[in-house]
Amino acid sequence: MSKKVLLLATNYGAWAEELQAPWDALNKAGFKVTMATPQGKKPLPFVISVDPDFVDPLQGYKVNPPEVCQRVKEILDGDEWNNPIKIEDAKMEDYDAIVLTGGPGVCLDITNNMKVHALILDALNSDKLIGAICYSVGALAFTRNPDNDFKSVIYGKKSTAHPRAWDFDFELAYDLAGKSADNTGTDVVTPGFLLPIQDVITDAVGPDGQCVHDEKANRENPCVVYDWPFVTALSVESSIAYGEKLVEILNSK
Secondary structure (H helix, E strand, O other): OOOEEEEEOOOOOEOHHHHHHHHHHHHHOOOEEEEEEOOOOOOOEEHHHHOOOOEOOOOOOEOOOHHHHHHHHHHHHOOOOOOOEEHHHOOHHHOOEEEEOOOOOHHHHOOOOHHHHHHHHHHHHOOOEEEEEHHHHHHHHHOEEHHHOOEEOOOOOEEEOOOHHHOOOOEEEOOEOOOEOOEOOOOOEEEOOOOOHHHHHHHHHOOOOEEEOOOOOOOOOOOEEEEOOEEEEOOHHHHHHHHHHHHHHHHHO
16 A cells, blocks of 8 residues: 655745655655645745756855756646645644655744644654655754653754755845745745754754764765654755655655
């Protein structure tokens, strides 16, 4: 019987490949994937994340492959992401895994969303796979385990974290591709990313855990960590490897 996967995405700005790559990998593997967002609206990516000429100002190279940009535009023009359920309506008992996707918007409506925390805790308690990439790893840090003195669910675990050295330090506008009158995202402007995620994860895993923040990660050397029940991935360069690892682990169960 095909595995069932609950895939969460932000309504305030995904990073295109951090949503597209796991979505495509899980579907290609034949799993039944249900997308859920906080508002039950189609998740939209940052405009710059579907621009093949966008150069990450801190890493100094083009981070969006043309074929990825083309695939995401194809999805946005179609209906694959058109009908997500609301996160509040999802029940972990219906799924074999929960997969979080990335983008700066997750810091606004996913990482400290108590409904998301409840799903993660349910997955943990029922021994189901839990995945997170880039800034969505913050949701793991903020999900507290009442059976472990309310420490983070990743306390004592090994987890990735978007490196401090890669954090944007300038005003960040949330301009989204594919927006419409009833799905505009947000006009908020933030002073860079909202979470110092490397520090947050270092604190969350505690002295017996490990925060992996490889500044040398790239497409040829992606950074994905597996420490059951968690699969975590560094950032956009590791999106494809993240999807592949999720498929590998689900197929092994």
